[in-house]
Each structure stands twice: as C-alpha cells, then as structure tokens.
Amino acid sequence: MKILIVGGGMGGTILANNLARRLPAELKAGKARITMLSASDKHMYQPGLLYLAFGRTTPDELYRDQASLLEPGIKFFVDPVEQFLLDKNQVKTKSGKTYDYDVMVIATGSRPVPETIPGLAEHSETFYTEETAVKMFRRLQGFEGGRVVIAVGVPHKCPMAPLEITFMLHDYFKDRGLLDKVKLHYTYPIGRVHSLENVAKWAAPEFDRLGITYETLFNIKEVDGKAKVVHSEEGTQAPFDLLISIPAHRGMEVIEKNGLGQGGWIPTNRTRLNMEGRDNVFALGDTTNIPISKAGSTAHFEAEALGENIAAMVKLGAPVRDYDGKVFCFIEAGKDRATYAMFDYQNPPQPKEPTRAVHWFKMAYNKLYWVSARGLL
Amino acid sequence: MSDRKVIDARGSFCPGPLMELIAGMKLAQVGEELELLSTDKGSANDVPEWIRKVGHEILDNREELGVWHIVVKKMK
Numbered sequence: 001m002k003i004l005i006v007g008g009g010m011g012g013t014i015l016a017n018n019l020a021r022r023l024p025a026e027l028k029a030g031k032a033r034i035t036m037l038s039a040s041d042k043h044m045y046q047p048g049l050l051y052l053a054f055g056r057t058t059p060d061e062l063y064r065d066q067a068s069l070l071e072p073g074i075k076f077f078v079d080p081v082e083q084f085l086l087d088k089n090q091v092k093t094k095s096g097k098t099y100d101y102d103v104m105v106i107a108t109g110s111r112p113v114p115e116t117i118p119g120l121a122e123h124s125e126t127f128y129t130e131e132t133a134v135k136m137f138r139r140l141q142g143f144e145g146g147r148v149v150i151a152v153g154v155p156h157k158c159p160m161a162p163l164e165i166t167f168m169l170h171d172y173f174k175d176r177g178l179l180d181k182v183k184l185h186y187t188y189p190i191g192r193v194h195s196l197e198n199v200a201k202w203a204a205p206e207f208d209r210l211g212i213t214y215e216t217l218f219n220i221k222e223v224d225g226k227a228k229v230v231h232s233e234e235g236t237q238a239p240f241d242l243l244i245s246i247p248a249h250r251g252m253e254v255i256e257k258n259g260l261g262q263g264g265w266i267p268t269n270r271t272r273l274n275m276e277g278r279d280n281v282f283a284l285g286d287t288t289n290i291p292i293s294k295a296g297s298t299a300h301f302e303a304e305a306l307g308e309n310i311a312a313m314v315k316l317g318a319p320v321r322d323y324d325g326k327v328f329c330f331i332e333a334g335k336d337r338a339t340y341a342m343f344d345y346q347n348p349p350q351p352k353e354p355t356r357a358v359h360w361f362k363m364a365y366n367k368l369y370w371v372s373a374r375g376l377l
Numbered sequence: 378m379s380d381r382k383v384i385d386a387r388g389s390f391c392p393g394p395l396m397e398l399i400a401g402m403k404l405a406q407v408g409e410e411l412e413l414l415s416t417d418k419g420s421a422n423d424v425p426e427w428i429r430k431v432g433h434e435i436l437d438n439r440e441e442l443g444v445w446h447i448v449v450k451k452m453k
C-alpha cells in the first residue's frame with residue numbers, strides 16, 4: 001500500500017513515525033511504502049514563538065532538520081504539492097513530479113492572514129511567525145508605557161494563546177517595573193474571556209486581580225493606525241498605544257485553490273478523519289474543518305488514531321478505532337505558573353489552579369517535543 | 378433552502394459553536410444563510426445576542442432532540 005503524507009509539521013511527522021513503527025515488516029517487504037512531501041526541509045516548533053516574542057528563546061532553538069526527525073524507511077521529499085487529483089489518486093508537485101497513492105493524508109496546517117483585516121498587519125504586533133515574533137520582541141523592548149490592547153481574530157490556532165500572551169505581557173512589564181505605566185486591555189470575540197467556559201471562569205477573576213481590563217463580543221473590523229484605534233464588528237472601539245494581535249487564520253491556499261475546502265479547511269469526518277466523500281483521503285491537524293482546537297495536541301492525538309487505523313487498513317483491510325476529540329492544552333498563567341485544559345467531544349475541561357510545577361512541565365515539554373515528534377513519547 | 382451551509386459544532390467545547398459561526402460568517406457571502414448545529418444550550422442565547430449586535434439576521438432558533446438548529450443570514 002502506497003501511503004502519501006502531505007505536510008511535514010506536527011501532525012504529518014507524528015503520523016509518519018507512528019506508521020513506520022507499526023509497519024516495519026511491511027516496509028521491509030515492500031508491502032507498504034510511506035512517502036512524505038513537505039514545503040520545507042526544516043521543522044519548526046511553533047509553540048516556541050510565544051517565548052521568542054519575549055526573548056526567552058532564540059529562532060535557531062525552534063528548528064530541527066525535518067529528515068532527522070523521521071524513522072528510517074520513510075521517503076521524504078521537499079516538494080510541495082500544487083495539485084490534488086483525487087479521482088486519479090495522484091498529486092502533482094512544484095518540481096513537476098507526479099506521486100501516486102493508495103491512501104493519502106493531508107496535514108498542511110494553517111496560516112495567519114492578518115491582511116484580511118484593514119490596517120491589522122501594519123499596525124499590530126504578533127508572534128505567529130518567526131519574523132513577527134522577533135519584531136514584537138524588539139517593539140516590547142522599546143515600549144516604555146501606555147495602553148496595550150490584545151485583539152483576537154477568528155479562527156486562530158492555539159486557543160490558549162490570547163490568554164497566555166496577556167498573562168505573560170503582565171509579568172514582562174512587571175519585571176521591567178513598568179506596571180504603573182502600562183494598561184493592559186484584553187478583548188475576545190465571544191461573550192466571555194475564553195471559549196472554554198471553565199477556563200473563562202478561572203481567567204476573568206485572574207484578570208480582575210491583576211488589574212487587566214477586558215471587553216467581550218469584540219471582533220476586529222479594522223485598525224485605524226493614525227488614530228490608534230481598533231474598531232470592532234460590534235460597533236465599539238479600543239484605543240491603543242501598542243496593539244498585540246492574534247490574527248485570524250486560514251488553511252493553505254493550495255487546499256482552497258484545488259477546491260478541497262472553503263477557507264482551506266477540508267471537510268473531515270470527526271471520528272474517522274477521512275475527507276467527506278472519500279475513504280482513502282484523510283486530513284489531520286489544523287487543516288480539518290472539525291470544530292475543535294487548532295492545536296499541536298489535536299494533531300498529535302489525531303495522528304495516533306490515524307496511525308492505528310491506516311496500519312490496520314494494511315494488516316486487516318479496515319480501520320479499527322475512532323478519534324474521540326481529545327485535546328490537551330497547557331495554559332501559561334504568567335512567566336512562571338501554568339495550568340492545563342484537557343477535553344474531548346463528550347467531556348469539558350476542569351482546569352486547576354496554576355502552579356509552578358505545571359509551568360516547568362511545559363518548559364520541559366518544549367524540549368521533549370522533539371522526542372514526541374519522533375513517536376517516542 | 379437545500380444549499381444552505383451547515384456548520385456542525387455539536388460537541389465543540391473549544392472553539393465552540395459561536396466561534397465556529399463567526400468563522401463561517403467571515404467566509405460567507407452577503408445574503409447567504411448558514412445553519413449552526415450546537416449541543417451547547419448557551420448557544421440559544423449567545424448566538425442571537427451576537428447576531429443582533431453585529432447586524433445580521435436570525436431566521437430560526439429551535440431545539441430538536443438536544444440539538445439547537447440556529448439559522449442565520451449574513452446581512453453585510
């Protein structure tokens with residue numbers, strides 16, 4: 001069976017390694033073949049960007065060579081897909097090659113699109129790419145006080161990022177002795193400070209305790225850079241001296257251009273992870289339209305379910321298990337305390353009081369990620 | 378309308394039904410109708426509140442076997 005994995009990020013890498021470990025004999029005997037096509041020879045640990053924005057890590061620390069993360073036996077090519085020919089079980093790549101598959105998994109991720117909001121890219125700082133995180137770090141360093149507004153686009157990857165960046169900004173300004181000169185104002189698109197009700201119940205009193213003001217039902221409409229005001233779809237305004245944004249996201253252009261899904265989001269069955277209407281095409285990670293968090297842990301748990309199922313398709317001729325919607329997210333509650341949220345399709349999370357221990361566990365995971373991506377954790 | 382786009386946000390705790398709808402509305406054309414499916418009873422109130430605040434229209438809001446079907450029309 002020819003297994004083609006498109007995308008060498010979190011989901012694609014964990015899946016490829018999971019499959020290679022499940023199918024060593026089949027790979028050796030030529031009964032199964034795993035090919036990965038990606039757009040880069042590097043693999044970025046994206047959650048590290050949050051720390052990069054504060055100068056707590058450096059860009060080089062965020063990358064590994066993609067080939068070094070893959071089990072032997074996986075054929076890896078840096079050759080992005082340009083055309084998906086689903087009826088022929090083929091893809092065409094940038095180099096002009098054609099790849100055939102029996103089973104294809106698409107894990108091309110998502111991308112921030114600040115340019116979809118007038119004024120946002122020019123007048124806000126963000127941390128969703130290496131370049132913007134470094135720029136934000138420099139801007140923060142030169143910031144001596146004023147009104148800091150956090151504004152959140154929809155949809156976005158990493159649902160905890162709006163809260164985390166706000167708590168971390170608070171502690172950053174506190175350490176610089178600037179808290180009396182800085183006013184932090186948090187905005188959020190729905191009617192509470194976080195989409196998870198229990199997380200919102202914990203975070204709102206934390207904001208009150210720290211003197212962080214907040215406004216809910218605030219969706220960014222446009223940014224007036226001259227007047228230094230963010231206008232919301234709801235008709236309100238938030239004046240700022242420094243605007244920090246969580247930009248809205250879309251899936252990759254190639255997904256939309258090939259008609260695989262509006263906005264680059266592939267219609268995906270929430271338990272079997274197959275693309276709707278196809279039983280040999282699967283999607284995982286950020287690029288699905290499943291209504292759960294666009295997070296690395298989502299991609300990880302989906303990859304484990306899919307690894308088991310595709311291996312079963314090779315060995316038994318059919319998939320064997322469902323993905324249950326499991327997501328696990330750390331939540332940094334400042335510079336040295338953290339909590340977490342774990343939930344699935346049936347069970348909401350019950351976040352606990354933040355502790356130093358959870359923060360250090362997250363810091364350890366930032367390093368352990370590379371072991372996890374290899375499928376060893 | 379048979380070609381009405383359905384946003385199936387049943388069992389979604391995060392980002393949750395309203396956030397899924399906001400994302401769907403961004404991609405929709407003015408005049409288009411979307412049907413949101415939600416198992417969160419809070420949606421029956423918080424979706425209409427947002428829709429009204431932004432100036433779109435609620436066409437239907439009903440519960441069937443524990444699932445809320447909320448039909449909205451993008452007005453601008």
Ligand SMILES: Cc1cc2nc3c(=O)[nH]c(=O)nc-3n(C[C@H](O)[C@H](O)[C@H](O)COP(=O)(O)OP(=O)(O)OC[C@H]3O[C@@H](n4cnc5c(N)ncnc54)[C@H](O)[C@@H]3O)c2cc1C
Pocket residue numbers: 006007008009010011012037038039040045046047048049050079080081082107108109110127128129157158161252254284285286287294295296297298299328329330
């Ligand atoms: C600032 C920030 C903080 C975050 N914090 C957390 C966190 O604390 N916890 C958490 O769980 N998640 C976090 N995330 C989210 C997490 O990084 C993503 O959800 C995760 O990487 C998604 O995995 P993926 O495999 O879907 O996509 P990605 O990891 O983005 O990988 C996509 C891959 O597809 C490749 N690709 C793109 N186009 C093509 C093409 N045409 N052909 C072939 N390959 C292609 C790319 O090169 C890349 O290798 C954070 C993200 C950011 C930006």
